[in-house]
Amino acid sequence: HYPRIPKPYWDQTCALPIFHYPRIPKPYWDQRINMCKALGMNAVCLYVFWNSHEPKPDQFDFTGQNDLREFVKLCEQNDMKVILRPGPYVCAEWEMGGLPWWLLKKKDIRLRESDPYFLERVDKFQKAIANQVSDLTIANGGPIIMVQVENEYGSYGIDKQYVSEIRDMLRKNFGNEVTLFQCDWSSNFLNNGLNDLIWTMNFGTGANIDQQFAKLKEVRPNSPLMCSEFWSGWFDKWGANHETRPAADMIAGIDEMLSKGISFSLYMTHGGTNWGHWAGANSPGFAPDVTSYDYDAPISESGQTTPKYWELRKTLAKYMDGKKQTDVPSLIKPIAIPSFTFTEVAPLFSNLPEPKSDAEIRTMEEYDQGFGSILYRTTLPELKQPALLTVNDPHDYAQVFVDGKFIGKLDRRNGEKALTIPACKKGATLDILIEAMGRINFGRAIKDFKGITGNVTVTVDNEGHRFVCDLKNWKVYNIEDTYDTYTSIGEFYPIETFTPDENGRLPRGVYRGTFNVKKPSDTFLNFETWGKGLVYVNGHPMGRIWEIGPQQTLYMPGCWLKKGENEILVFDIIGPKEAKSEGLREPLLDQLLVQKPLTHREEGQNLVLSSETPVYTGSFAPGNGWQEVKFDKPVTGRYICLEALNSINGKDVAAIAEMYVLDDKGERLSREPWIVNYADSEDVARMNRSGDKTFDLQESTYWSTVPGIPFPHAIVIDLGATHSIEGFQYLPRMESDVPGAIKDFKIYVKNTPFKY
Incomplete structure (x- = not known):
């Protein structure tokens, strides 16, 4: 205006x-x-x-x-x-x-x-x-x-x-x-x-x-x-x-x-x-x-x-219309800090805060807690044989213990909600420790409650009879993410008091130490030997660490350091392998250490479509922008496969930026429950171009196959439930030459999983 x-x-x-x-x-x-x-x-x-x-x-x-x-x-x-x-x-x-x-x-x-x-x-x-x-x-x-x-x-x-x-x-x-x-x-x-x-x-x-x-x-x-x-x-x-x-x-x-x-x-x-x-x-x-x-x-x-x-x-x-650019200001020269070890630890389970009592499961927010961790504790019925523990739903990273023994973890990133717990006597203590990570920041899922958002059940199969117990009567321990929480958590002990467990880890808890700086400047604190948690330096919240990477260091601004002694606290919910750190001159931002593959195809797995009949066969038009196809009539199914037969530019790469499935009213199905079951090829060696990028709500990211692997290429999506489907929407990459644009294709829809 x-x-x-x-x-x-x-x-x-x-x-x-x-x-x-x-x-x-x-x-x-x-x-x-x-x-x-x-x-x-x-x-x-x-x-x-x-x-x-x-x-x-x-x-x-x-x-x-x-x-x-x-x-x-x-x-x-x-x-x-x-x-x-x-x-x-x-x-x-x-x-x-x-x-x-x-x-x-x-x-x-x-x-x-x-x-x-x-x-x-x-x-x-x-x-x-x-x-x-x-x-x-x-x-x-x-x-x-x-x-x-x-x-x-x-x-x-x-x-x-x-x-x-x-x-x-x-x-x-x-x-x-x-x-x-x-x-x-x-x-x-x-x-x-x-x-x-x-x-x-x-x-x-x-x-x-x-x-x-x-x-x-x-x-x-x-x-x-x-x-x-x-x-x-x-x-x-x-x-x-x-x-x-x-x-x-x-x-x-x-x-x-x-x-x-x-x-x-x-x-x-x-x-x-x-x-x-x-x-x-x-x-x-x-x-x-x-x-x-x-x-x-x-x-x-x-x-x-x-x-x-x-x-x-x-x-x-x-x-600049003839104007001269201003000079680039002086940069801050980063420093190295020699390796230092932490000196004491306050183990979490022996330093829990006063609990609240609740018959039912409640979320963090209902306890007026916004961030940090929360421990839910109750007793188990007698289990004469191993049973299935189901947590509906753990937000976000849950660790399960029975009578103090670690049983396993449930990682929301992977959709994990259940694990097997061992046989136990009546009254055995069940602990579920949950760390809340960041709330979802994009799409309808921003209404993201933390802790356990539903209920917890134990399922036992006994001689053909299935028994489900909905666990009640919880003790709840709120561990807010604040500096005051960690400094006042309880009694600290010398680290040498503890020996590593069978996995080579020191206890979960708050670790405290100091390091000395001659002349404060920026550095990058290295946490490669730590598990998962949060870090404070001189009272400043520095951020989250997690051994899986890709980030292994935390940026430490020199303006928040002191000449001489500096205090550092780490709350580690897994426990470190070594309680030490150092200051590096360069960050470690690309060091990925994960056991779960980034791809959606198991070794030796091949999709079998020879006995399947496509519900639609067609060709996409050249160019940018959304394209839509409508089936001749609605079809019912839970699993959908797009098979790309060739590309518009004649090369061997297929790419999809976004895709939607339309119900029998022509409306887009929610993609929240979608899971990639299979993708024949995903270019993840250098970039994150995996199959889930086809429904990540980001039009500039995309699934791409690896160059050099010939057509056809296929991706299979589990929609999470059975739907009546009548159409499909496809968005190619947004570059002017539209690399990886698909030409001829087939769509398959099934009620049962595809065969591999």
């Missing part, structure tokens, strides 16, 4: 870095802003994380890492404009997408909808944000040039009324002069687009730029064009490969957009760190994110320049 923008700015193309102030130590904010300015960028695009600013209802925090006003003022002092994105939902691979966990204490709440309680809380939050920075909009002479309404709502639902209510709140709190916009994907932006807002697109490196803006130009031929999130890299998940994206693809996209007068925000220009328990999780299924949010960005997690940085700086120099 040109009346809302000063005329001298009308012809200005914006090149914006995206980075998040809570993910960067406050003493480094000014340097990081200047690193972005030295690239040739002229504004900063930033999310506001609701859950970070309102940890408890009506208790707002805008201090320290949360000092939003100070960050915006620093941008202004460095002659950088600001685009503010206050949500209330932000995604950002952040816990619950930025929504505060305490909303879930109202179990029937409808998140991101016109739920009266949700809207009441959003309004209070938006008002608190406005109280901090509404006087800093460009209409008031400040740096804030635009404010975003919600975030990628088209990936959540279709609800213009709700989006309108968020818009109205922002108008009320920021005034009528502020320019408001909304962002979405090119495939869904019209579903919730409001006529009085600016519309922007989000897409990743390698995308066909013209195709991404084609629909917007058609419906708004005079609209300014902006990619509000141009994804420079990607985020990492526990148990998967470290993600990278080619610099050449990023540079080519930026160069093309600027040459066509298209503004962009680079997500991320500088990723940062998910301190403490703030890392989120992806869905469908459950894929928790690691602590590092390096994102393969031009500026690394620790603020170092990368090859991407220098290539980007060179490209942006062409669009």
Whole structure:
């Protein structure tokens, strides 16, 4: 809206870095802003994380890492404009997408909808944000040039009324002069687009730029064009490969957009760190994110320049209208810290807090606990033979003990809910220790309760008679993730008091030690010998560790270290093999140690389709964008197979970015219960291109077969239940040459599993 923008700015193309102030130590904010300015960028695009600013209802925090006003003022002092994105939902691979966990204490709440309680809380939050920075909009002479309404709502639902209510709140709190916009994907932006807002697109490196803006130009031929999130890299998940994206693809996209007068925000220009328990999780299924949010960005997690940085700086120099780029500020030189050992441990099971008593299972939220671990304890009936213990459902990582002996684990990532427990006497103690990881931050599954969300049963088969016991009468021990919890957990003992168990591990519990630093600077603390848990240094929550990788180190900012002695605490729920660490000059972000294969095909397994009859045979058209096929009549089944016979470009690779199955009403089935049963080939040696990427809600990620393996290629999905199906939707990759696009194909649907 040109009346809302000063005329001298009308012809200005914006090149914006995206980075998040809570993910960067406050003493480094000014340097990081200047690193972005030295690239040739002229504004900063930033999310506001609701859950970070309102940890408890009506208790707002805008201090320290949360000092939003100070960050915006620093941008202004460095002659950088600001685009503010206050949500209330932000995604950002952040816990619950930025929504505060305490909303879930109202179990029937409808998140991101016109739920009266949700809207009441959003309004209070938006008002608190406005109280901090509404006087800093460009209409008031400040740096804030635009404010975003919600975030990628088209990936959540279709609800213009709700989006309108968020818009109205922002108008009320920021005034009528502020320019408001909304962002979405090119495939869904019209579903919730409001006529009085600016519309922007989000897409990743390698995308066909013209195709991404084609629909917007058609419906708004005079609209300014902006990619509000141009994804420079990607985020990492526990148990998967470290993600990278080619610099050449990023540079080519930026160069093309600027040459066509298209503004962009680079997500991320500088990723940062998910301190403490703030890392989120992806869905469908459950894929928790690691602590590092390096994102393969031009500026690394620790603020170092990368090859991407220098290539980007060179490209942006062409669009400076003759102005000279500012000098790159001095970088922080990382240090090494000699190996040190921890000296004492407070074993968890001998230092439990006072329990609560409950006849029924309840979630963490019902005990007013947002983060950390929770132990559920009860007694077992007499079991004369081994029995099946079923936990419905463990959120997120459960360990089962009988009379103090470890029996096994249930990992939500793998859909594990049951294991066999041994025969025991009546009254034997059952312990279920659950660690909550980040709440899902994308899609409908953001309503993500922690702990045990249903019930626990024991099933015994005795001489043909099946007996199911629903366990009751629990003692519940809440172990909140806070520094105070771990320092006051109980009695600490010298580590040499304990000997490793049969698996070579020291006890679960809180480990404490110190290390010395001559001259504080950034380093990377190494946790390769540890199990799974959370780390605090000098009271600062540094993040989560997990031996499976790919991340093995934690970024330790020098500004949080002291000259001389520094305290370190590790709460390890598995137990370390060695209680030691060291400070490295380089991070270990690509060291994957998992037993479960990343692929969905067992050794020697081959799909047998010779006796199957396809329900549909056809050909996909060339080009980008969604394609849909409708069957001649509805078919019933639980298992669906897409067999790709060849590709459009004649090469031997097949790829699918996203796919949906349509029910007999033409509606998309929920993909939450989907599981990949089989994929004949998955390119996971270098990148995460496994079969589950076909339904991960991310249009820029994709399943790809390994180059050199000939057609046909097939993927089999278990839909989780039997459905009446009448169609299929397919999205190829978004690059202009559409690599891996499938040409001829067959679709099979069955009630029973396919044969291999």
